[in-house]
Amino acid sequence: MRTLVTGASRGIGAALMTEGRARGHVMLGTVRSGDGLLLDVTDPKAQTRVAAQVGALELVVCNAGVFIDRGKTVDTLTADDLNATFAVNVTGVFLTVQAQLRNLTEGGRIAVIASQMGSSTKATGDSFAYRASKAAVINLGLTLSDALRARGVAVGIYHPGWVQTDMGGDSAAVAVADSARGLWDRFEALDMTRSGAFETYDGQPHPF
Secondary structure, X not given: OEEEEOOOOOHHHHHHHHHHHHOOOEEEEEEOOOOOEEOOOOOHHHHHHHHHXXXXXXXXXXXXXXXXXXXXXXXXXXXXXHHHHHHHHHHHHHHHHHHHHHHEEEEEEEEEEOOHHHOHHHOOOOOHHHHHHHHXXXXXXXXXXXXXXXXXXXXXXEEOOOEOOOOOOOOOOEOHHHHHHHHHHHHHHOOOOOOOOEEEOOOOEOOO
8 A cells, every 4th residue: 555654753653664664565754854755744735745745645644643741730731732732633633634635546544543542431630632632533533534435535543552652651561563563454454344443553442
């Protein structure tokens, strides 16, 4: 599959690029700086430019995300924290899908990398901005799956696991390569019968 991954410079995004290439897929990745397709996912003009550069795609993986309110409390979280988090984690996903739709034909696939921290079953008294943004992007993925059904574009929503990355930390439970392998199994299986499902990287259904 000819695939575009946002946030491909490190962590899960970089591992998805490596695993995709190992499986024989054609991989294109966006980065905020350095070598590659430069993209700020919150910038509509940049999204349009990248869409024109990449051309036809079979899979778009919306992976770019931020977790900037780690350790913030109900007393210390700021409006800027919330706005910046939602700009990347929610608006950035929508703008990526909107821009890349021109490159996806019937049979195309969209993968939204969410988190179980956005599930209503996992709410706790911390990480307000991150949790709220992931709840919103789970809902966005579900809504997109319905909106794009008539076009024959399948949308999957995935929890990558608690992954050993800069975001997840060294004590996380899942090696990044294992997460990437499991996610690629999900991407390759994604079709219209699975569109709108929220699943873990290892194929388990996750409650919304």
